[in-house]
Amino acid sequence: MAKKSISKKKLARTAVQIFISVTALYIVLVKTDTEKLLEIIGSANLLYLALAFVVFNISKLLNAIRLNRFFRAIGLHLKELYNIQLYYLGMFYNMFLPGGIGGDGYKIYILQKNHSMKMVNVFNAVFWDRVAGIFALVFLTGIFLLPSSFAHLHKEYIPVTYAVIVLSYPFSWFLTRLLYKQFNSIFLITAGESVLIQATQALSAWFILLALCVSSNHIDYLAIFLVSTVAVVLPITIGGAGAREITFFYALTHLGLDPNAGVALSLLFFVISAISALIGMFLQGRHGEKHGKKVTSNE
Numbered sequence: 001m002a003k004k005s006i007s008k009k010k011l012a013r014t015a016v017q018i019f020i021s022v023t024a025l026y027i028v029l030v031k032t033d034t035e036k037l038l039e040i041i042g043s044a045n046l047l048y049l050a051l052a053f054v055v056f057n058i059s060k061l062l063n064a065i066r067l068n069r070f071f072r073a074i075g076l077h078l079k080e081l082y083n084i085q086l087y088y089l090g091m092f093y094n095m096f097l098p099g100g101i102g103g104d105g106y107k108i109y110i111l112q113k114n115h116s117m118k119m120v121n122v123f124n125a126v127f128w129d130r131v132a133g134i135f136a137l138v139f140l141t142g143i144f145l146l147p148s149s150f151a152h153l154h155k156e157y158i159p160v161t162y163a164v165i166v167l168s169y170p171f172s173w174f175l176t177r178l179l180y181k182q183f184n185s186i187f188l189i190t191a192g193e194s195v196l197i198q199a200t201q202a203l204s205a206w207f208i209l210l211a212l213c214v215s216s217n218h219i220d221y222l223a224i225f226l227v228s229t230v231a232v233v234l235p236i237t238i239g240g241a242g243a244r245e246i247t248f249f250y251a252l253t254h255l256g257l258d259p260n261a262g263v264a265l266s267l268l269f270f271v272i273s274a275i276s277a278l279i280g281m282f283l284q285g286r287h288g289e290k291h292g293k294k295v296t297s298n299e
Helices: 002-031 034-042 046-073 080-096 103-115 119-145 149-153 155-179 181-211 218-233 243-255 259-283
Strands: 076-078 292-294
Touching: 002 243, 034 259, 046 076, 046 080, 046 119, 046 181, 046 259, 076 080, 076 103, 076 119, 080 103, 080 259, 103 119, 119 155, 119 181, 119 218, 149 155, 149 218, 149 243, 155 181, 181 218, 181 259, 218 243, 218 259, 243 259
Parallel strands: none
Antiparallel strands: 076 292
């Protein structure tokens, strides 16, 4: 009976995610010039798109390495190759199996089961890895917003933006010391890795801009890209579909810029993300082995 209840909740959550994604994409496509949008995407430079794909996956490899650093902090030592395989499999679950166990939930289940770790310890590592990424995202978004057109249009928010930039990492450090002392020793290196990961994703988006032959306002597009990534972090759409596009559309419209290139950027970034996540599909069946060992358990 309980299993049926859980299945219904998962089904309902998936239905809501699909509805939000479809609605957001519908609003964007109705309001944009779809013919021009398809023309922009169709004429994209394939070399720059290939570079965007490579750089995006570099960011994912860096992300997997950072996560493994959190695992080692709780006494779970995984071989790096296995960790990367597990990370990509998690990407696949997140992208193509919404509303189900999810990529993070799958990783927690497998590692707890195969390595006799307490689930709460594995959860803490996965959760704080995500939090580290969010702090870096907020920090970098503030940096990109300052030289953008948003700062010129809304000068009253510049002091707040500076405050966010200056206080984001001290606040992150404070929370780590307060809530997750086991990660104190890796705070500085994971903070640096987190900024590098988000910067690499922004670089991937920049290559897409070059592929689309966007010649101006790059800083505006990249600032919006980072803001839209905050929206994508929220698990309310299918793999972020719709959330990024609608953010680009309204933000560029607000700046008086043509939203077509921004929507094209977000759609192509989603395609790159989806293709990359498909790598995880080919890694199924290899994740059940124990490719690591439990050395200590910081409970």
